[in-house]
Amino acid sequence: MSWTEDQPMVSIKDVHKSFGDLEVLKGVSLDVKKGEVICIIGPSGSGKSTLIRCVNALNDIQQGSIRVEGQEVNDPDLNKLELRKKVGMVFQQYNLFPHKTAVQNVMMAPLRVLKQDKSAVEKKARALIKKVRLEGKEDAFPGELSGGQQQRVAIARSLAMNPDVMLFDEVTAALDPETVGEVLQTIKDLAEDGMTCILVTHEMGFAREVADHIYFTDRGVIVEHGPPASFFDEAKDPRTKEFLSQIL
């Protein structure tokens, strides 16, 4: 029950997940240690996004176990709110709250959920906006920001909750090519600060650069995994080879 930092921060074991008759995850296992950055890659429809959405209980699982800091996620009595305070998530479509300014978006959860003091929250929110290099955009509404800027606000919003793990669900997939770089840089900064990150991504160059470990999924299973150098250069499985040859 008691979790210590030398154990995996996120431990996924034999997870099965179906939508109706369609089995999306067919027994997936992986571990993420504290401070580690892992990237999950694979063709679309292979269950990557579903997997990380299970980690913060946006999707439930039918079988298997997901533990976040020792807490079992696949438990009907799970306190989802407590889990989600520890696990931040950034989405492909940013999903900023359009009726709030950038700084208000960042402040909302600490104020309303954690009930923190307003002046402290605002100070921290402004610091976070500075950290994602958006100084001067504090009072802009999401509609006035570019995709890359919105996504960085979304990252700041998630960080404001002081999560232990961050989930990134294809966060650059909806962006214009010229703004992809600024979002990746922000994630890289985070990784260098020691944040534990699980990324679903199609940015192979980025995965190679920042990931400690790469997982390749196809049709609901992990086909192959390893550190970036060996994964990209010495892929053994034919499916991995085929995927990499298509994408690189």
Next chain:
Amino acid sequence: MKHTSAQSILPVLLQGKGKALNGFDFSPKLWHGVILLAVCLLTSTISFAQSAPAKISVIDALFRWMPLLLQGFVFNLVISVFAMAIGTASGAALGLGQISPNVAIRKVCWFVTQFFRNSPWLVLLFFAMFLLPFEFSVFGLKIPLPDWLKATVGLSLPVMANVSEIVRGAVNSLPSGQWEAAESLAFSRRQTLWEIILPQCVKRMLPPWMNLYAILTMATVLASIVGVSEVMTLTGQALAAEGGRTDLLAPFYSFVLLIFFIYCYPIARWTVYLEQKFAVKG
């Protein structure tokens, strides 16, 4: 003498309307109003030309009854405001019930909404008139329930059902990503709904809500059928008091049409304006 007074009024009214025209673009609805005004005046003058000299002119008759008719119209507005308030409050609750995570609540609210939304307004009005008591007692205190209040409750029923659908529709029209983002920031369902979803829905709900109000205002004349002294009832009484002169029918009812138009048209324009404004921002 009578002629000159009628003629002196005509240009004044037309001039005023002409000024208003400059501010708006010519939409079919505005033409509708202009035509109404023309019909009102035309029927007045034609009727006047046909009437025997012993009777007072149509214009004079209209002016004599105008204060009473306007009073009746204000009563229509009072009914519309109360019915809208009751309907909005109960409809908002019903609409939120329709999106409740509890299946039983959701089904009951859905059924109630569909039942009242698909019933004729007049039937609901009769339903309220005959089912509600004329008075009810609270702790031995007898509180009377006058007809107009019963009619208000009757009219608020379809409003409630329509507001319920407006709320449900607005909530469902938001992208699911808003819910997911809030959930992943550890907002509870209640917080998500009240602090993130509903504030965004207000804008989307406002135009259809105003539209509904305009429809309700026009429907308040139904209360005349159940004997409430609103503008239609009073018009009938005024016509009877003038001895049932057939030449007065068209001008009097045109006048009623006109005041409803003057009240409802700006609401319709404003609704269109808001729809356009919100459509740009998304």
